[in-house]
Amino acid sequence: MPRRAKNTRRRARGARRPQRYKDVLHSQGGHRGHAFRCAGCRLEVSVDAPGTTHRNHCPTCLVSLHVDRRVPGDRAADCRARMEALCMSVRPDGEWMIIHRCVSCGELSANRIAGDDNPLALVRLALKPLRDPGIAQRTRLAP
Amino acid sequence: MSTTSRTLSSTPSTALHSAFSCAWCGRTASAVADDGTQRHHCPSCLQSPHVPDPADGGSGDCRGRMSPIAVAVPRTGDWMVIHRCARCDGLTSSPTRADDNQLVLMRLAVRPLAQPPFPLEAFGDL
Numbered sequence: 001m002p003r004r005a006k007n008t009r010r011r012a013r014g015a016r017r018p019q020r021y022k023d024v025l026h027s028q029g030g031h032r033g034h035a036f037r038c039a040g041c042r043l044e045v046s047v048d049a050p051g052t053t054h055r056n057h058c059p060t061c062l063v064s065l066h067v068d069r070r071v072p073g074d075r076a077a078d079c080r081a082r083m084e085a086l087c088m089s090v091r092p093d094g095e096w097m098i099i100h101r102c103v104s105c106g107e108l109s110a111n112r113i114a115g116d117d118n119p120l121a122l123v124r125l126a127l128k129p130l131r132d133p134g135i136a137q138r139t140r141l142a143p
Numbered sequence: 144m145s146t147t148s149r150t151l152s153s154t155p156s157t158a159l160h161s162a163f164s165c166a167w168c169g170r171t172a173s174a175v176a177d178d179g180t181q182r183h184h185c186p187s188c189l190q191s192p193h194v195p196d197p198a199d200g201g202s203g204d205c206r207g208r209m210s211p212i213a214v215a216v217p218r219t220g221d222w223m224v225i226h227r228c229a230r231c232d233g234l235t236s237s238p239t240r241a242d243d244n245q246l247v248l249m250r251l252a253v254r255p256l257a258q259p260p261f262p263l264e265a266f267g268d269l
Contacts, residue, residue, distance in 0.1 A: 020232070070232075087225060089213035094258040099213055099225055099234070108225065108234035119261050120269070126255035129214045129222060 039065050039082045050115030057098065059117045066102040079105050088126040096122065166192060167208060176240040183237035184224065189247050193228040205231050214252045222248065
């Protein structure tokens with residue numbers, strides 16, 4: 001019992017555990033689609049993206065579809081509703097992540113941005129919390 | 144386990160007005176904010192224990208640490224904090240309260256702009 005307590009403390013204090021391994025299911029034999037049509041702007045999007053192997057959103061309007069559960073490409077979710085970009089998050093190594101929210105069931109998911117995502121849409125998303133002057137005024141950071 | 148180590152989510156609904164102490168920063172806070180709404184995270188460090196809803200397929204006893212990773216603005220205009228479980232990678236969102244730590248909230252909101260993946264100077268010409 002003491003050993004177990006020691007291990008959990010080390011996990012809590014130490015560096016973040018590495019990202020869990022995910023098979024790339026978008027290529028051969030995973031699922032049949034090699035391109036998808038965006039549910040938001042009807043753009044035909046190829047799954048081959050620069051900088052990521054798990055593209056799940058449209059590079060123009062950042063809209064995704066709720067088809068996967070935990071593993072990208074597993075097609076295990078039966079919701080199939082549209083997922084809209086909710087906000088921007090940053091990993092500790094500086095990578096931007098888009099948080100999507102399903103408009104039907106409210107499920108949240110995170111996905112790294114791709115190299116050909118629209119920079120204007122990304123920056124608009126990142127600036128969303130700072131747009132409302134009322135909330136920024138409420139945060140009195142100076143003493 | 145003493146009652147002081149009880150965290151927010153394990154508090155029964157009959158004891159809504161009791162206080163809880165944060166398992167990570169140790170701050171003691173009331174389970175109900177000043178405006179009468181229930182808290183979902185510690186007002187000081189914004190962390191919370193992960194209690195997945197069994198209706199969503201969760202086991203209900205993850206108890207991992209949910210760290211704040213982003214600030215979202217839904218249509219209503221209020222800020223929401225997006226949490227990520229350090230143990231099972233589950234994502235949740237919870238509304239902010241008036242006495243939440245504004246410095247931590249603002250740090251989360253401006254963090255994407257600190258290290259942009261592309262130069263932001265080009266947007267000055269738009």
